[in-house]
Amino acid sequence: xxxxxxxxxxxxxxxxxxxxxxxxxxxxxxxxxxxxxxxxxxxxxxxxxxxxxxxxxxxxxxxxxxxxxxxxxxxxxxxxxxxxxxxxxxxxxxxxxxxxxxxxxxxxxxxxxxxxxxxxxxxxxxxxxxxxxxxxxxxxxxxxxxxxxxxxxxxxxxxxxxxxxxxxxxxxxxxxxxxxxxxxxxxxxxxxxxxxxxxxxxxxxxxxxxxxxxxxxxxxxxxxxxxxxxxxxxxxxxxxxxxxxxxxxxxxxxxxxxxxxxxxxxxxxxxxxxxxxxxxxxxxxxxxxxxxxxxxxxxxxxxxxxxxxxxxx
Amino acid sequence: xxxxxxxxxxxxxxxxxxxxxxxxxxxxxxxxxxxxxxxxxxxxxxxxxxxxxxxxxxxxxxxxxxxxxxxxxxxxxxxxxxxxxxxxxxxxxxxxxxxxxxxxxxxxxxxxxxxxxxxxxxxxxxxxxxxxxxxxxxxxxxxxxxxxxxxxxxxxxxxxxxxxxxxxxxxxxxxxxxxxxxxxxxxxxxxxxxxxxxxxxxxxxxxxxxxxxxxxxxxxxxxxxxxxxxxxxxxxxxxxxxxxxxxxxxxxxxxxxxxxxxxxxxxxxxxxxxxxxxxxxxxxxxxxxxxxxxxxxxxxxxxxxxxxxxxxxxxxxxxxxxxxxxxxxxxxxxxxxxxxxxxxxxxxxxxxxxxxxxxxxxxxxxxxxxxxxxxxxxxxxxxxxxxxxxxxxxxxxxxxxxxxxxxxxxxxxxxxxxxxxxxxxxxxxxxxxxxxxxxxxxxxxxxxxxxxxxxxxxxxxxxxxxxxxxxxxxxxxxxxxxxxxxxxxxxxxxxxxxxxxxxxxxxxxxxxxxxxxx
Numbered sequence: 001x002x003x004x005x006x007x008x009x010x011x012x013x014x015x016x017x018x019x020x021x022x023x024x025x026x027x028x029x030x031x032x033x034x035x036x037x038x039x040x041x042x043x044x045x046x047x048x049x050x051x052x053x054x055x056x057x058x059x060x061x062x063x064x065x066x067x068x069x070x071x072x073x074x075x076x077x078x079x080x081x082x083x084x085x086x087x088x089x090x091x092x093x094x095x096x097x098x099x100x101x102x103x104x105x106x107x108x109x110x111x112x113x114x115x116x117x118x119x120x121x122x123x124x125x126x127x128x129x130x131x132x133x134x135x136x137x138x139x140x141x142x143x144x145x146x147x148x149x150x151x152x153x154x155x156x157x158x159x160x161x162x163x164x165x166x167x168x169x170x171x172x173x174x175x176x177x178x179x180x181x182x183x184x185x186x187x188x189x190x191x192x193x194x195x196x197x198x199x200x201x202x203x204x205x206x207x208x209x210x211x212x213x214x215x216x217x218x219x220x221x222x223x224x225x226x227x228x229x230x231x232x233x234x235x236x237x238x239x240x241x242x243x244x245x246x247x248x249x250x251x252x253x254x255x256x257x258x259x260x261x262x263x264x265x266x267x268x269x270x271x272x273x274x275x276x277x278x279x280x281x282x283x284x285x286x287x288x289x290x291x292x293x294x295x296x297x298x299x300x301x302x303x304x305x306x307x308x309x310x311x312x313x
Numbered sequence: 314x315x316x317x318x319x320x321x322x323x324x325x326x327x328x329x330x331x332x333x334x335x336x337x338x339x340x341x342x343x344x345x346x347x348x349x350x351x352x353x354x355x356x357x358x359x360x361x362x363x364x365x366x367x368x369x370x371x372x373x374x375x376x377x378x379x380x381x382x383x384x385x386x387x388x389x390x391x392x393x394x395x396x397x398x399x400x401x402x403x404x405x406x407x408x409x410x411x412x413x414x415x416x417x418x419x420x421x422x423x424x425x426x427x428x429x430x431x432x433x434x435x436x437x438x439x440x441x442x443x444x445x446x447x448x449x450x451x452x453x454x455x456x457x458x459x460x461x462x463x464x465x466x467x468x469x470x471x472x473x474x475x476x477x478x479x480x481x482x483x484x485x486x487x488x489x490x491x492x493x494x495x496x497x498x499x500x501x502x503x504x505x506x507x508x509x510x511x512x513x514x515x516x517x518x519x520x521x522x523x524x525x526x527x528x529x530x531x532x533x534x535x536x537x538x539x540x541x542x543x544x545x546x547x548x549x550x551x552x553x554x555x556x557x558x559x560x561x562x563x564x565x566x567x568x569x570x571x572x573x574x575x576x577x578x579x580x581x582x583x584x585x586x587x588x589x590x591x592x593x594x595x596x597x598x599x600x601x602x603x604x605x606x607x608x609x610x611x612x613x614x615x616x617x618x619x620x621x622x623x624x625x626x627x628x629x630x631x632x633x634x635x636x637x638x639x640x641x642x643x644x645x646x647x648x649x650x651x652x653x654x655x656x657x658x659x660x661x662x663x664x665x666x667x668x669x670x671x672x673x674x675x676x677x678x679x680x681x682x683x684x685x686x687x688x689x690x691x692x693x694x695x696x697x698x699x700x701x702x703x704x705x706x707x708x709x710x711x712x713x714x715x716x717x718x719x720x721x722x723x724x725x726x727x728x729x730x731x732x733x734x735x736x737x738x739x740x741x742x743x744x745x746x747x748x749x750x751x752x753x754x755x756x757x758x759x760x761x762x763x764x765x766x767x768x769x770x771x772x773x774x775x776x777x778x779x780x781x782x783x784x785x786x787x788x789x790x791x792x793x794x795x796x797x798x799x800x801x802x803x804x805x806x807x808x809x810x811x812x813x814x815x816x817x818x819x820x821x822x823x824x825x826x827x828x829x830x831x
Contacts, residue, residue, distance in 0.1 A: 030709065030711050030712055032715060033711050033712040033713075033714065033715040034711055036714045036715050036718065037711060037713075037714055038372075038448075039447070039448060039450075040374070040447075040448035040449070040451075040714075041714050041717070041718070041747045041748075042450070042451035042740075042747040043450075043714075047450070079498070082366045082367060082372075083364075083365075083366055083367050083501065083502070083519065083520075084367045084369065084498055084501030084502060085501075085502060085519055085520075090519065090520075093518070093519075094520075148551075151555055155555065155559050156555065156558050156559060159559070162559060162561060163552070163555035163556055163558070163559040163561060164545075164547060164552050164555060164556040164559070164561055165521075165522070165545070165556075165561060166521070258548060258549045258552065259549060259551070259552055260552065261521075261545065261546070261547040261548075261549065261552045261556065263518055263520050263521030263522075263546075267548070268520065271364055271520075273710065273711075274683070274710040274711065275710070275711060276710075276711030
């Protein structure tokens with residue numbers, strides 16, 4: 001198992017190196033433009049060359065990349081070209097905001113999706129129709145629209161929650177919860193819809209299998225059959241859906257961050273891309289790749305824990 | 314097989330779901346005051362659309378982010394709400410030697426937030442930094458040398474008279490930084506203040522919210538009625554409206570469609586009709602890359618291709634106005650009569666093109682920039698109507714500056730913030746202006762530019778600028794289309810004092826209702 005984890009982590013690091021290298025190569029086509037942006041519209045070619053030399057952008061691209069990589073492995077991601085903010089601490093702060101929203105949304109997605117999925121699978125009739133209706137609603141209505149509706153209701157009408165902004169958890173837990181509630185609910189809607197469909201389908205398949213009938217004839221309690229056997233077997237695909245949801249929520253955080261003016265990872269990445277802020281873009285790329293690698297690894301490990309057949313030997 | 318046991322619902326899961334949701338909602342619902350606590354008149358909570366760049370004195374950029382840095386740095390001169398230059402840290406200024414020596418006399422008793430005195434040596438050090446590095450070197454390009462003969466006197470020797478210099482000294486080109494710290498990395502995020510506010514670093518989250526605390530020892534404190542200012546970065550206008558309605562901010566700029574609901578909610582609104590201008594810049598006036606543009610009849614035809622009023626209705630919905638010139642409509646150099654030079658007349662335009670030898674029109678490539686995309690179909694159609702076929706070359710956002718700075722494109726659509734007339738003249742019409750990419754010149758215009766730069770009497774200078782305006786419009790140097798405005802919305806009790814005459818963004822523009830401006 002340890003070897004497996006190490007192998008996966010090594011593969012993840014190789015992937016991170018490849019992705020960051022490709023990113024740097026793509027950025028290297030705009031080095032003049034980036035130096036020009038730092039100096040403003042009126043910069044002369046001579047000043048642009050001077051700026052490039054100052055930032056080390058006049059060296060061969062591979063040398064520049066290896067220089068960045070050698071600093072990155074030591075935890076030094078440099079300073080933003082445009083704000084002079086240290087990239088590592090800036091990314092950590094913004095990652096905290098986005099992960100606050102995404103992880104809580106993912107937790108809620110899991111709880112709501114599994115609950116509705118199991119209910120729909122085990123109870124036909126009205127419960128199933130309601131669960132499927134809710135799932136369809138989540139699929140059909142865009143996150144953005146749900147977010148707008150929730151802002152109108154919970155922030156502007158009822159004044160229960162703030163419409164914009166973010167309060168760090170360490171500063172004030174209650175206000176932190178307030179600041180993320182609407183974004184979390186908006187993100188959860190679509191995620192829970194996908195998961196409900198997945199869990200419902202998988203549970204129906206499991207409950208039709210012979211082992212369930214056998215377990216029932218042996219007098220095993222139904223709750224035990226559902227939770228310890230059927231749900232466990234159905235959880236594998238659900239976990240895969242959850243990991244995809246994580247990537248989707250993380251990648252799509254920009255829209256939610258814009259709507260709620262959250263100082264998160266998505267809007268930070270977007271602004272850095274517009275400006276061509278190489279240190280930030282590189283840092284963001286690396287963190288995003290490592291995050292996705294880690295999540296996929298965790299999902300695979302969880303799958304192995306749930307299903308002995310999926311374990312790596 | 315469906316199973317319908319009487320007690321088989323996974324209640325534990327449901328319980329967790331309900332508990333999680335309830336915890337989120339109840340903890341937050343109890344915190345309802347969060348939504349309204351920031352909105353007191355002692356605190357100005359202002360939304361800006363873009364994230365401020367570095368606060369290092371040589372890296373300051375104009376636009377809404379100036380609300381932050383202009384609060385942290387004092388400037389040598391000020392621009393009042395009417396757009397007129399006024400004494401700032403420099404109590405007075407005088408030109409001598411045919412406009413080639415500028416002497417500034419500083420106020421007494423000014424201090425940095427560190428307690429050090431603001432001296433002529435500090436001014437000299439900052440100006441030298443700005444003119445030799447960073448974003449704003451062009452603003453001080455005319456400066457040849459700077460002397461500080463005593464603690465209160467700064468003397469600028471100029472290579473040539475420059476009418477835009479005083480405006481530069483009222484903006485990013487004229488900030489005063491602490492010479493001890495201005496080159497350190499700390500100045501980029503939390504500079505020593507010479508201005509009316511200091512940055513509350515503990516409450517500030519870079520890129521999200523900037524909290525400013527007013528200094529009691531600032532010489533012009535009365536012009537800043539708010540002891541605390543929170544400047545929030547909200548790039549989405551709908552989010553700004555929500556924040557206004559929820560009481561999370563008490564001032565912000567919004568779009569025209571959102572005004573009625575805000576007015577109904579008791580907010581005060583003010584339209585600033587022109588903050589930027591959308592222009593089709595006709596760079597290649599000698600026809601070096603695109604021969605037809607060298608003919609003034611072609612450039613006039615392009616000007617006649619646009620139904621400006623319709624475009625204003627279509628795109629701006631009341632937040633702007635049509636224009637055929639680049640100067641600020643509230644400036645003395647602006648001539649309203651020139652706005653009727655090129656009425657929308659596709660048939661007349663085609664006739665002009667035929668007279669110029671292009672009866673079948675011609676093709677042109679223009680850069681497609683992230684801010685031009687909404688307008689491209691209309692611009693393409695307008696030009697196609699007179700026979701000019703446009704191909705838009707996609708340019709990534711980070712290549713915007715270079716796409717416009719190289720001679721690759723003979724013409725381009727730009728949207729630029731409006732500057733004072735001397736600055737607009739320098740940037741668009743002087744041979745080394747950054748928006749005069751092909752360095753076009755004309756003997757008549759050169760004479761006018763020299764005259765404007767050497768004229769220290771404002772009213773006489775305005776007359777010269779009117780002549781420059783007339784020359785550039787009549788010779789179709791550019792094809793301006795419309796001014797873009799902005800609607801400022803403030804909570805009851807707070808006023809936006811400006812009328813758009815001043816192009817400098819400053820917290821002096823915000824005041825308390827019933828109190829005079831500073």
